[in-house]
Amino acid sequence: MENYFGKNLRYLRNKNGLSQAKMGCIFHVGQQAIASWESGKRFPDVFTISEVAEYFDVNPFVLVHEPIF
Numbered sequence: 001m002e003n004y005f006g007k008n009l010r011y012l013r014n015k016n017g018l019s020q021a022k023m024g025c026i027f028h029v030g031q032q033a034i035a036s037w038e039s040g041k042r043f044p045d046v047f048t049i050s051e052v053a054e055y056f057d058v059n060p061f062v063l064v065h066e067p068i069f
């Protein structure tokens with residue numbers, strides 16, 4: 001199963017007019033963490049995925065495993 005988290009995160013961030021720095025502040029991580037997640041170099045923990053899904057009102061499974069962009 002393909003991992004769509006990074007692409008979906010970038011799409012949702014841009015759709016909502018958020019910079020990587022602002023999004024980092026929202027989820028209590030640095031801008032570099034957001035950049036790493038979006039590029040697929042790193043992956044957040046399950047708790048953070050749940051927080052991101054809740055913030056954007058998206059199912060966590062869909063956020064990770066299905067394209068929404």
